Amino acid sequence: MGEDWKTEVSKCSKCGKCHTVCPVFLETGDEAMVSRGRISLAEALRDQQIVYTNKLRDYVYSCKKCMRCRKDCPSGVDYEIIISALLRGVAENMGIPLLPKIIFRYILPRRILFDTMLKVSSKIQRFIPMKKRGQMRHLPLLFMGKRWIPTLAKKTALQKFRNTKKLKNPRMRVGLFTGCLINYIYVDIAEAVVDVLNKMNIEVVVPQGQLCCGTPSSSMGDVKSSRKLAEVNRKVFESQGLDAIVSACATCTKTIKMDYLRTLGPSWKPISDKIYDISEFIYKYCGEEYETKPIEEKVTYHDPCHLLWVRGISDEPRNVLKKSSNFVEMDMAGSCCGGGGIFTIIHYDLTLKMLERKVASIERSGADTVATNCPGCVMQIADGFAGKNSKIKTTHSIQILQRALANGNINREK
Ligand code: SF4
Ligand code: SF4
Incomplete structure (x- = not known):
């Protein structure tokens, strides 16, 4: 040490x-x-x-x-x-337990292997009768043990956005760091990011060589693997000449913006300064210039720990939601939902206790939908409602904006 x-x-x-x-x-x-x-x-x-x-x-x-x-x-x-x-x-x-070690050292750095491993598991998901709860299922022990997770996407976000949609005179060109959950499960969140930014005349590149941010390996102290992933991501994003980099995952944003400064050193600072959470980016660069037709649903917001407690970001996502919906605040919006990282696998029972409190707060708010800015929180909270057969929906705040923009107008001149 x-x-x-x-x-x-x-x-x-x-x-x-x-x-x-x-x-x-x-x-x-x-x-x-x-x-x-x-x-x-x-x-x-x-x-x-x-x-x-x-x-x-x-x-x-x-x-x-x-x-x-x-x-x-x-x-x-x-x-x-x-x-x-x-x-x-x-x-x-x-030492690091064998299975995570193999995943960190040999699978995460090789996109083809990672894709193949998850493709196989998505086939297993379809053919082996597993317990199902709403849209959530138990994955084989190999992946998540007793944790419930949603179905894996047939086409990943990286595959879907292999080709950049070219805009005529884009005002900015930004890169999307997808992160693993959005790439493999919540592809609709990546679609919402690209759709919203394109509507704001911002071109979105999804660099193909990007890898996992390295949070899982650093969570088990595997510094060597995390550094390797950070170095690849550095090369991939540096070579694109982007105006900014956005992510819709609170944990990935924290890792690539802040932790990489320690992993890669001060040379990462110019890139780090250009990295934003998606709602932070919209707040800073699109401000008041977009018009919306707010959806009628009552929407509340859950603060992901890595966005609120690490980066101090709470107004920006609320600003997006207030412009897009009938926003209602919940009590204890900043209390942890229990989701995120290896903790939810090792201590699933403990995460459920935290989740119970979160679900109760959301219910008290009277909201039809809870939005948040982290796919890990989306997965965790959706698990809580699936277990209760609740009608309350869980989504990412960018998807609420996407729906509100569908009927809104964009002033591209500003
Ligand atoms: S789980 Fe507890 S000890 Fe660990 S970072 Fe959070 S507040 Fe601190
Ligand atoms: S809050 Fe107090 S006990 Fe906890 S880490 Fe800080 S100084 Fe130590």
């Missing part, structure tokens, strides 16, 4: 403020499952009072890396540096 985590560890005053906000601690009440407890474990490792064990690994893996605690820490502890070092330490001292 590098040494910067030791500086962060020494900043912690053990005040316990993180206990009041950590979604995992609020469910478990377990001191070893919150930043203060893990910081104590890091100190004990530093002082060679303990060694890496299975129990320690479980405590490290039980962090959602939502960064809610960092936002409110009165001592300014950069907990992300500490949890990343602990994950690296677990990987270096105990």
